[in-house]
Amino acid sequence: MTTFAPTPPAELPRDLGALLATGYLPRSVKAEIQANLLDRLRAGEQTLPGIVGFEDSVGPQVERALLAGHDFVLLGERGQGKTRLIRSLVGLLDEWVPYVKGCEITDEPTAPVCARCRRLADELGEQLPISWRYRGERYGEKLATPDTSVGDLVGDVDPIKVAEGRSLGDPETIHYGLVPRTNRGIFAINELPDLVERIQVALLNVLEERDIQVRGYNLRLPLDMLVVASANPEDYTNRGRIITPLKDRFGAEIRTHYPLELDLEIALIEQEAIIRAVIPRHLLEIVARFTRGVRESNAIDQRSGVSARFSIACVEELSGAALRRAAITGDEPVARIGDLVDVVPSLRGKVEFDVTQEGFEEETLVLLARQATAVTWRAQLGGQLARPFLTHLVEWFDAGNTLATSDVMSGHQILRAIGPLEGLGVVIGAVEPAMAESPGLAAACVEFAAEGLWLTRRIDKDDVGGVSTYAGSAPETQNE
Numbered sequence: 001m002t003t004f005a006p007t008p009p010a011e012l013p014r015d016l017g018a019l020l021a022t023g024y025l026p027r028s029v030k031a032e033i034q035a036n037l038l039d040r041l042r043a044g045e046q047t048l049p050g051i052v053g054f055e056d057s058v059g060p061q062v063e064r065a066l067l068a069g070h071d072f073v074l075l076g077e078r079g080q081g082k083t084r085l086i087r088s089l090v091g092l093l094d095e096w097v098p099y100v101k102g103c104e105i106t107d108e109p110t111a112p113v114c115a116r117c118r119r120l121a122d123e124l125g126e127q128l129p130i131s132w133r134y135r136g137e138r139y140g141e142k143l144a145t146p147d148t149s150v151g152d153l154v155g156d157v158d159p160i161k162v163a164e165g166r167s168l169g170d171p172e173t174i175h176y177g178l179v180p181r182t183n184r185g186i187f188a189i190n191e192l193p194d195l196v197e198r199i200q201v202a203l204l205n206v207l208e209e210r211d212i213q214v215r216g217y218n219l220r221l222p223l224d225m226l227v228v229a230s231a232n233p234e235d236y237t238n239r240g241r242i243i244t245p246l247k248d249r250f251g252a253e254i255r256t257h258y259p260l261e262l263d264l265e266i267a268l269i270e271q272e273a274i275i276r277a278v279i280p281r282h283l284l285e286i287v288a289r290f291t292r293g294v295r296e297s298n299a300i301d302q303r304s305g306v307s308a309r310f311s312i313a314c315v316e317e318l319s320g321a322a323l324r325r326a327a328i329t330g331d332e333p334v335a336r337i338g339d340l341v342d343v344v345p346s347l348r349g350k351v352e353f354d355v356t357q358e359g360f361e362e363e364t365l366v367l368l369a370r371q372a373t374a375v376t377w378r379a380q381l382g383g384q385l386a387r388p389f390l391t392h393l394v395e396w397f398d399a400g401n402t403l404a405t406s407d408v409m410s411g412h413q414i415l416r417a418i419g420p421l422e423g424l425g426v427v428i429g430a431v432e433p434a435m436a437e438s439p440g441l442a443a444a445c446v447e448f449a450a451e452g453l454w455l456t457r458r459i460d461k462d463d464v465g466g467v468s469t470y471a472g473s474a475p476e477t478q479n480e
Contacts, residue, residue: 008096008132016109017126019098026108028224029184030069033092037066048088051081052268053259061254070251071207071227073192079307080256082230086188089228093135097184101129104176105183113222138185140178144195150202153177154212180212183223192229193241200246207249258295258308262288268308273315277322277333280444282380282431286340287314289372294351299364301352310350317343321407329410334440336447338405338468340369370455377452385430389423393449396421397459397472403450406467411443418446
């Protein structure tokens with residue numbers, strides 16, 4: 001992961017003598033994280049910023065593992081924020097740490113371990129030059145893939161250094177892999193079960209003896225790091241693709257989850273989605289309920305999970321639909337409930353369906369979206385405040401009026417079609433109390449109200465050629 005690193009402050013020492021004169025005392029990465037975590041806990045500060053929904057469940061487990069000095073594995077389905085959580089741990093590192101200047105494994109200046117830095121320390125003493133590494137540079141991450149080699153993780157002989165005239169047994173001919181290059185930092189392995197077993201063996205010493213061995217060299221390089229891995233529980237528990245000795249070496253196993261409450265699901269969407277249009281609150285609630293409904297549906301293969309990226313992508317598509325309509329009509333970009341069905345086809349690739357649903361994927365998602373809309377409509381407009389407006393709207397339709405909407409119809413057209421209806425302002429205030437009233441928002445609330453009336457069988461709707469037309473119910477429908 002590439003991280004922008006600011007320039008080290010000019011007042012920081014630049015050689016070992018000046019560093020020791022400051023009273024510097026080295027400490028391990030885990031001790032450093034423990035001290036900074038305790039400081040945050042005492043101050044009542046957020047320990048894992050940017051992580052939504054884990055405050056009372058996963059968060060305390062991670063804190064206990066860190067304070068215990070344990071490496072740990074995060075188990076969870078896709079899109080549960082495992083990588084985001086791991087990356088947030090970087091904030092618990094000290095802002096700057098010294099290391100021997102030019103060292104590939106960021107050696108501790110007071111106790112270097114690589115052959116090059118030991119040689120320089122013997123030659124230069126307190127004149128040993130040092131540099132400073134920013135906390136963001138002390139994080140290494142590897143996506144475990146079947147083609148990952150031991151050389152990628154641990155290291156290998158560098159043929160260029162050998163060609164320069166050094167002997168093959170010289171430790172300085174080693175090209176270090178990702179693990180030693182993250183020395184004195186945090187190393188993360190995503191999707192650990194995907195590493196083939198013989199490569200997993202190379203990590204045994206890293207996790208227990210805290211050292212690495214490279215090929216046939218008589219070299220044991222002690223490392224100082226926190227190792228964190230992520231895995232899908234299906235891979236981890238059922239396929240058995242993490243070798244038993246490696247599982248045993250992780251100090252803690254922590255299970256992640258999707259947001260447990262609707263408000264947390266909405267907060268996650270608001271935090272992560274890139275929204276360039278106005279997305280009314282009732283639409284965010286519908287998308288959140290939609291996502292939760294997909295996760296609970298028997299038509300979906302629940303073993304693979306339904307990622308938070310499903311809801312994030314849905315809201316971003318709604319934003320795109322609103323921007324497209326605004327560009328065509330010159331209206332303000334406000335998403336409406338009619339946009340939701342239009343974006344469903346783009347979400348199919350984010351869901352693994354049960355084999356019995358082959359050929360019915362889109363219909364299944366549309367049904368779940370409408371169920372989420374009906375539940376939200378009852379929650380938002382089922383009270384006394386909205387009843388006068390809904391009654392007038394039903395009467396307006398029953399009088400023979402129709403309302404046509406489409407993805408290219410402006411909000412002004414919708415409002416002109418229905419004319420002034422008593423109670424609309426009250427409904428907007430009830431459904432969207434935090435948003436400034438506007439024609440686009442009013443049209444979105446009208447369409448939401450009409451959609452809910454259709455879903456509860458109070459009015460009819462026809463979809464023809466991309467245009468939805470709401471109309472009064474036929475007498476036989478009203479009597480059902």
